[in-house]
Amino acid sequence: xxxxxxxxxxxxxxxxxxxxxxxxxxxxxxxxxxxxxxxxxxxxxxxxxxxxxxxxxxxxxxxxxxxxxxxxxxxxxxxxxxxxxxxxxxxxxxxxxxxxxxxxxxxxxxxxxxxxxxxxxxxxxxxxxxxxxxxxxxxxxxxxxxxxxxxxxxxxxxxxxxxxxxxxxxxxxxxxxxxxxxxxxxxxxxxxxxxxxxxxxxxxxxxxxxxxxxxxxxxxxxxxxxxxxxxxxxxxxxxxxxxxxxxxxxxxxxxxxxxxxxxxxxxxxxxxxxxxxxxxxxxxxxxxxxxxxxxxxxxxxxxxxxxxxxxxxxxxxxxxxxxxxxxxxxxxxxxxxxxxxxxxxxxxxxxxxxxxxxxxxxxxxxxxxxxxxxxxxxxxxxxxxxxxxxxxxxxxxxxxxxxxxxxxxxxxxxxxxxxxxxxxxxxxxxxxxxxxxxxxxxxxxxxxxxxxxxxxxxxxxxxxxxxxxxxxxxxxxxxxxxxxxxxxxxxxxxxxxxxxxxxxxxxxxxxxxxxxxxxxxxxxxx
Numbered sequence: 371x372x373x374x375x376x377x378x379x380x381x382x383x384x385x386x387x388x389x390x391x392x393x394x395x396x397x398x399x400x401x402x403x404x405x406x407x408x409x410x411x412x413x414x415x416x417x418x419x420x421x422x423x424x425x426x427x428x429x430x431x432x433x434x435x436x437x438x439x440x441x442x443x444x445x446x447x448x449x450x451x452x453x454x455x456x457x458x459x460x461x462x463x464x465x466x467x468x469x470x471x472x473x474x475x476x477x478x479x480x481x482x483x484x485x486x487x488x489x490x491x492x493x494x495x496x497x498x499x500x501x502x503x504x505x506x507x508x509x510x511x512x513x514x515x516x517x518x519x520x521x522x523x524x525x526x527x528x529x530x531x532x533x534x535x536x537x538x539x540x541x542x543x544x545x546x547x548x549x550x551x552x553x554x555x556x557x558x559x560x561x562x563x564x565x566x567x568x569x570x571x572x573x574x575x576x577x578x579x580x581x582x583x584x585x586x587x588x589x590x591x592x593x594x595x596x597x598x599x600x601x602x603x604x605x606x607x608x609x610x611x612x613x614x615x616x617x618x619x620x621x622x623x624x625x626x627x628x629x630x631x632x633x634x635x636x637x638x639x640x641x642x643x644x645x646x647x648x649x650x651x652x653x654x655x656x657x658x659x660x661x662x663x664x665x666x667x668x669x670x671x672x673x674x675x676x677x678x679x680x681x682x683x684x685x686x687x688x689x690x691x692x693x694x695x696x697x698x699x700x701x702x703x704x705x706x707x708x709x710x711x712x713x714x715x716x717x718x719x720x721x722x723x724x725x726x727x728x729x730x731x732x733x734x735x736x737x738x739x740x741x742x743x744x745x746x747x748x749x750x751x752x753x754x755x756x757x758x759x760x761x762x763x764x765x766x767x768x769x770x771x772x773x774x775x776x777x778x779x780x781x782x783x784x785x786x787x788x789x790x791x792x793x794x795x796x797x798x799x800x801x802x803x804x805x806x807x808x809x810x811x812x813x814x815x816x817x818x819x820x821x822x823x824x825x826x827x828x829x830x831x832x833x834x835x836x837x838x839x840x841x842x843x844x845x846x847x848x849x850x851x852x853x854x855x856x857x858x859x860x861x862x863x864x865x866x867x868x869x870x871x872x873x874x875x876x877x878x879x880x881x882x883x884x885x886x887x888x889x890x891x892x893x894x895x896x
Contacts, residue, residue: 450474451637451664453695457878461686461714464877467697471541471589472635476508480697481713481873483866484511484543486550486722489520490535492863493726494855497536502833503860505867509541511721512588513548514579515565518572521582530587544583544591549672549702549723550730555598560615563594576619580626588636590664594619595641597669597701602646602677609645612670613654616643620661637664639699642688645670651684655691665697668717672702682711689716706737706810706869707893710886713873720870725862728811729855732847734826735865737810737892739872741885809893812840814858819844832864833857 455465467478485492485507492500500506512531524531532538547553547565557564562573574582579594596615600608620640627633640663644651658666668688671681685700692698697718703709704724712720728735812819812826825835826843834843834857846854876885 450635451697453480453697455694458694458716459877459880460882461716462877462882463694463713463716463718464874470508472587476541478508478541478719479874480718481720481870481877482509482718483507483720483722483870484509485540486511486726487535488513488548488550488726489516490531490537492859494729494852494859499856499860503864503867504831505864505871507722507867507870509543509590509719510537511723512542512544512586514544514546514574514582515548515551515553515567515572517586518565518574518582519567519569521585524585525581531585532587542586542588542590543699544586544588545667545701545721546592546595546597547701549704549721550727552672553598555600558596558598558615560618563596563619576622577626580623580630583636584630584632587632590637590639592639592667593623593641593663595643595669597641597643599672600645600670602680604645606647606650609643609647609650612643612645613650613657616641616654617657620658620663624661624663639663639665639667641667641669643670644684646680646684648684648687651688652691655688659691659693663696665699666692668698668700669702671700678708678711682715685712685717686715692716706739706889707886709869710873710882710889713877714882714886722863722866725859725866728808729858729862731808731813732815732854732858733808733811733813734843734858735810735862736812736827737869738888739869739885741872741876741881741888814840814843815847816844826861827865830861830865832861834861834864 451470452468453465454468455463457464463480465480467480470476470478487493487510490512517531524534527534532540532542546563551566553564553566557571557573562575563579565572565574574594576594583591593616596612596619598612600612623638627636627638640658640661642651642654642658644654655666668685671685689698698716699719699721700712700717701721703712703717703720704722704727709720725735814826819840822840822844824840825838826840827835838857843854843857845851846857872885873882876882
């Protein structure tokens with residue numbers, strides 16, 4: 371039995387004290403009569419998942435004339451998961467989460483990302499093809515919106531979703547929404563939140579949400595939250611309501627969490643809301659910090675219509691308030707330049723949905739992230755761009771100074787056609803459906819890759835780049851072959867996970883400024 375110490379403070383007649391239960395929580399089962407009037411200030415030492423508010427309400431305020439107030443009660447909660455920071459350099463945190471997972475045998479490097487899944491599986495890939503990818507992260511991201519319809523099956527299965535999907539040894543994190551499928555706004559209430567699954571809208575109450583978590587048995591899960599995207603300029607009343615609802619949901623989740631034997635080895639992440647209003651963000655942070663959560667989730671930054679500078683300033687303000695010894699995860703941030711900016715502001719973990727979104731659009735990630743340069747000339751190569759772009763620029767320069775007959779005689783015209791760089795223009799940009807350029811990618815559905823027999827990326831070691839060409843991916847995409855998604859997903863995930871390894875190396879070696887410069891140059895070039 372763990373330590374329970376009592377300090378005398380002021381006269382009272384009765385004391386209602388609950389002894390610790392076997393799982394380290396408190397019940398309300400014992401009344402003790404105090405012969406001499408006295409009051410106690412209570413300190414709980416070394417407890418995990420203690421629900422402070424319900425204890426005060428059930429154990430203290432149920433006694434009339436009890437002069438103890440919440441300010442007299444100190445809580446020293448201990449979470450199973452530990453964060454070991456090796457260094458903090460210019461706001462970037464480098465370290466490792468240890469004793470992670472339901473049996474405490476796993477560890478997670480930070481900064482890092484999660485392995486994105488839909489309905490518990492990586493899109494386009496089987497477990498065998500997933501094994502072809504290097505650097506696959508330990509944490510697996512489950513989205514409640516894609517698995518909510520199956521929770522009754524998992525309740526009957528009783529072994530948890532990890533074993534059900536064939537990943538029993540992975541670290542499972544369950545979020546409320548799918549970052550690759552933004553949900554519409556206006557459907558949350560004080561008692562429910564809505565998610566959109568394959569069959570449409572699913573309205574979830576707090577009890578249903580917690581029943582799902584008990585069926586899934588994740589290692590981490592976010593608390594229920596009013597996290598629908600709020601547009602910039604949303605009214606203060608609506609933003610305040612979002613924070614209040616989220617804190618109320620967190621209180622309810624914690625109360626059921628600490629009473630659940632199934633979730634006793636799981637960690638719950640407190641959600642930080644507040645829209646674009648700094649005061650509400652800080653209020654959300656400070657109130658959430660008072661609760662015994664295992665980490666913090668920064669939500670509401672996924673909207674593209676929030677300007678970059680205010681968004682980054684809000685993130686910096688939030689992380690500046692958070693304790694250093696607990697992990698910070700952010701939702702909806704996946705672009706390389708945005709990831710680096712968030713790492714520089716103290717964010718630890720990111721969702722891994724960006725490679726999937728690019729795969730669905732027929733795009734391959736081609737940005738450079740090897741910031742270490744060779745003093746004999748590698749620096750110029752990296753900062754100017756990929757080697758084929760340098761060659762294309764040289765060809766265009768020659769083409770501009772020669773006649774068509776001269777170009778054909780020197781095979782320059784045909785080379786320009788093959789590389790897709792005719793009409794005095796380098797066409798190595800990917801555009802979305804609205805024609806807007808998407809940095810860091812190439813659009814393999816573009817006609818320019820019909821006869822391009824280079825790999826997706828010259829120096830990439832993934833299975834796709836070793837065995838197939840851009841022309842083959844173009845063919846697969848234009849003929850709607852399922853293999854296109856498989857090969858693109860292998861490449862994009864391999865590349866993205868390598869990018870995060872490069873981030874960790876840069877933070878460790880204090881070279882983050884070089885990596886950021888390399889990424890920004892490529893963004894500006896495109």
